[in-house]
Amino acid sequence: MHRRFAIFAFSLLLCLPAAAHADNAGSYVLTLKDGKFSPPNLTLPANRKVKLTVKNESAMPAEFESSDLDREQVVAAHDSITVYLGPLDAGVYGYFNDFDRKVSGKIEVK
Structure with missing residues (x-):
């Protein structure tokens, strides 16, 4: 019994x-x-x-949006959201704040 536990514990340590x-x-x-x-x-x-x-450090809410990534999510003022992406193919993916579309950027996947 102790031997099985020791092997299990050692296996966990290797994975951490x-x-x-x-x-x-x-x-x-x-x-x-x-x-x-x-x-x-x-x-x-x-x-x-x-x-x-995506952290929003501004006083107004924002909407992280990307039709390239098929994502659209509101970020409250002084709050953050988590978005899981991928696996993605190599390329360039645009994103923007849908509440102020001139605020934009690009994600380059290599």
């Missing part, structure tokens, strides 16, 4: 660093502040699922 690395490697942040997205152009890896956090 890989899981932590995968989570960090696949997380990206877009920030809306002062009427613009930062960074305006974001590069993501092709053929991988990623976690994109």
Whole structure:
């Protein structure tokens, strides 16, 4: 019984660093502040699922929208949302604030 538990515990320890690395490697942040997205152009890896956090640091709500990515989600003022993307093919995907369409950016997938 103790031997099975020891093998199980050791197996879990081996998996922890890989899981932590995968989570960090696949997380990206877009920030809306002062009427613009930062960074305006974001590069993501092709053929991988990623976690994109969109932070709205402005006093007005925004709507993160991308017909290229088939995403549309409201971000309240001083709040954030999480959007999971992919796996995506290589290419350029546009996005914008639907409440102020001149506020836009691009995601380049390589």
